[in-house]
Amino acid sequence: MNIYLAPMEGVVDHHMRAIVTEVGGFHACFTEFIRVVDRLLPKHVFFRYCPELQQGGKTAAGMPVVIQLLGGIPEIVAINAQRAAELGAPGVDINFGCPSKTVNRKAGGAVLLKEPDRIYDIVRAVRKALPGHIPVSGKIRLGYEDTALTLENAHAVAEGGASLITVHARTKADGYKKPVRWQCLAPINEGLTIPVVANGDINSKEDYRRCVEMSGCENIMIGRGALSRPDLALQIKKPDVIPLRWQHIHHLLVDMYVRLKQQSGITERRILGRIKQWLAWLKRGYSEAQQAFDELRYFTETASLERWFEKG
Numbered sequence: 453m454n455i456y457l458a459p460m461e462g463v464v465d466h467h468m469r470a471i472v473t474e475v476g477g478f479h480a481c482f483t484e485f486i487r488v489v490d491r492l493l494p495k496h497v498f499f500r501y502c503p504e505l506q507q508g509g510k511t512a513a514g515m516p517v518v519i520q521l522l523g524g525i526p527e528i529v530a531i532n533a534q535r536a537a538e539l540g541a542p543g544v545d546i547n548f549g550c551p552s553k554t555v556n557r558k559a560g561g562a563v564l565l566k567e568p569d570r571i572y573d574i575v576r577a578v579r580k581a582l583p584g585h586i587p588v589s590g591k592i593r594l595g596y597e598d599t600a601l602t603l604e605n606a607h608a609v610a611e612g613g614a615s616l617i618t619v620h621a622r623t624k625a626d627g628y629k630k631p632v633r634w635q636c637l638a639p640i641n642e643g644l645t646i647p648v649v650a651n652g653d654i655n656s657k658e659d660y661r662r663c664v665e666m667s668g669c670e671n672i673m674i675g676r677g678a679l680s681r682p683d684l685a686l687q688i689k690k691p692d693v694i695p696l697r698w699q700h701i702h703h704l705l706v707d708m709y710v711r712l713k714q715q716s717g718i719t720e721r722r723i724l725g726r727i728k729q730w731l732a733w734l735k736r737g738y739s740e741a742q743q744a745f746d747e748l749r750y751f752t753e754t755a756s757l758e759r760w761f762e763k764g
């Protein structure tokens with residue numbers, strides 16, 4: 453059973469990947485999506501999204517970081533995938549789940565769930581452009597408006613040459629509405645020969661158990677649940693491990709702060725925003741995070757944050 457850390461734009465950057473994969477339990481993680489429209493992106497863009505390329509495409513804990521691309525033109529996605537591989541990406545994932553608003557040939561993401569043939573063409577072009585040892589994967593939702601094309605889309609990803617597919621068990625129209633539809637993953641898992649990674653609302657060990665039971669999928673991807681409980685993957689993999697206490701989470705927050713502070717060009721406002729953002733997710737996993745959030749919420753300077761950290 454493999455657990456993947458979900459790509460999350462604006463949240464799961466290289467700092468978060470480093471911290472969460474250090475806690476453990478994950479098999480691999482992804483960059484935020486890199487949008488490719490009509491040209492080959494310069495190398496520095498790949499390094500910006502994936503600084504781990506400078507260390508063999510892995511986090512410090514040794515987790516591979518797969519580069520995720522989002523685009524609608526097969527040849528353009530393919531040449532960018534090729535560049536990602538040349539720069540050392542251990543894999544390339546294609547995003548067919550992002551609720552992109554632009555509806556034209558250049559658009560990528562969930563809008564492509566209306567066009568299984570184009571999904572096939574994109575995956576096929578990427579597969580052909582990469583050396584055989586670099587895996588290609590795709591990430592989809594159940595559909596755009598409804599689930600009529602779920603299987604067709606999943607087959608398009610597999611037949612295009614992907615060796616893994618992640619399915620967020622909701623349509624684009626569902627947004628993040630509850631309940632998530634893990635049961636809709638079962639026919640995909642039965643119909644495909646490549647591994648199907650179940651995704652959506654796995655926020656506890658109990659959710660994991662129910663998701664596996666309903667979907668039949670062995671592999672899962674966790675996003676928001678890992679931000680609320682950074683050791684969730686570890687808890688699922690090793691149920692006997694003692695859950696992380698708030699004191700430890702506090703250390704992780706300090707770690708995040710130190711990393712952000714070292715990032716060149718980052719503003720004080722952005723640093724504070726990132727720490728508050730993570731605390732907001734942590735509130736779901738730790739009651740202490742609520743109080744911390746209330747105390748930090750109006751800080752406008754990192755000096756106040758540093759004093760708060762020193763208090764312990």
Ligand SMILES: Cc1cc2nc3c(=O)[nH]c(=O)nc-3n(C[C@H](O)[C@H](O)[C@H](O)COP(=O)(O)O)c2cc1C
Pocket residue numbers: 458459460461462463483484485520547549550591620651652653654673674675676677
């Ligand atoms: C803030 C945010 C940013 C996201 N960014 C991406 C992204 O860049 N690429 C992607 O494939 N999915 C993205 N997603 C979707 C997640 O990867 C995941 O499919 C979704 O959150 C459901 O999983 P979860 O319930 O475990 O969070 C994003 C989700 C959120 C909430």
